[in-house]
Amino acid sequence: EPEVTQTPSHQVTQMGQEVILRCVPISNHLYFYWYRQILGQKVEFLVSFYNNEISEKSEIFDDQFSVERPDGSNFTLKIRSTKLEDSAMYFCASSEWGTETQYFGPGTRLLVL
Amino acid sequence: AQTVTQSQPEMSVQEAETVTLSCTYDTSESDYYLFWYKQPPSRQMILVIRQEAYKQQNATENRFSVNFQKAAKSFSLKISDSQLGDAAMYFCAYRSTTSGTYKYIFGTGTRLKVLA
Numbered sequence: 698e699p700e701v702t703q704t705p706s707h708q709v710t711q712m713g714q715e716v717i718l719r720c721v722p723i724s725n726h727l728y729f730y731w732y733r734q735i736l737g738q739k740v741e742f743l744v745s746f747y748n749n750e751i752s753e754k755s756e757i758f759d760d761q762f763s764v765e766r767p768d769g770s771n772f773t774l775k776i777r778s779t780k781l782e783d784s785a786m787y788f789c790a791s792s793e794w795g796t797e798t799q800y801f802g803p804g805t806r807l808l809v810l
Numbered sequence: 811a812q813t814v815t816q817s818q819p820e821m822s823v824q825e826a827e828t829v830t831l832s833c834t835y836d837t838s839e840s841d842y843y844l845f846w847y848k849q850p851p852s853r854q855m856i857l858v859i860r861q862e863a864y865k866q867q868n869a870t871e872n873r874f875s876v877n878f879q880k881a882a883k884s885f886s887l888k889i890s891d892s893q894l895g896d897a898a899m900y901f902c903a904y905r906s907t908t909s910g911t912y913k914y915i916f917g918t919g920t921r922l923k924v925l926a
Contacts (some may be wrong), residue, residue, distance in 0.1 A: 738918070739918050740919075743915035798857055
């Protein structure tokens with residue numbers, strides 16, 4: 698069964714550094730999403746992406762964040778200048794259409810020191 | 811804004827027994843979707859069951875069923891004949907049907923332990 702994959706599974710970075718989290722959505726899916734979960738808190742929506750542009754974003758998704766689909770398979774989340782509070786598990790998801798069920802990847806655990 | 815609340819941080823159940831996980835939500839919308847996702851340790855979230863608000867019939871998927879009470883804004887998950895493989899974090903989620911809004915709103919999760 699097709700799955701969403703994410704790399705790396707864990708990443709440790711220094712405050713102020715840039716990180717890129719990578720996701721490979723399910724191949725025939727058209728909608729892509731990023732969520733994050735700070736330890737002990739809710740899973741929160743960050744951004745959705747369709748047709749090579751952001752379709753919706755939360756107030757969390759400020760100018761330090763960006764998303765990109767650099768080729769036909771990858772979907773990336775870039776955090777330009779990481780802060781301590783960016784430490785979280787980041788989940789990628791995809792769906793065939795916006796109205797369809799979202800399929801989640803295993804997550805990338807980001808630790809900012 | 812919509813909210814989802816899971817008031818049970820942790821639940822335990824004996825193998826082969828039945829357990830119910832609670833979820834309540836708040837919304838002013840009349841049509842929406844509700845989901846239960848399961849997240850085994852170090853694994854991705856997997857859809858367990860989905861309920862459309864316009865459907866009165868409770869969704870069922872093998873040993874998993876929901877009790878959807880629209881007026882009470884309650885959406886509980888019942889797991890029958892619990893198995894060791896059911897041990898996981900369970901998330902309740904809400905999605906609007908408003909066009910262009912496809913984000914999920916999650917609860918904080920319930921960790922289910924299954925005792926042998």
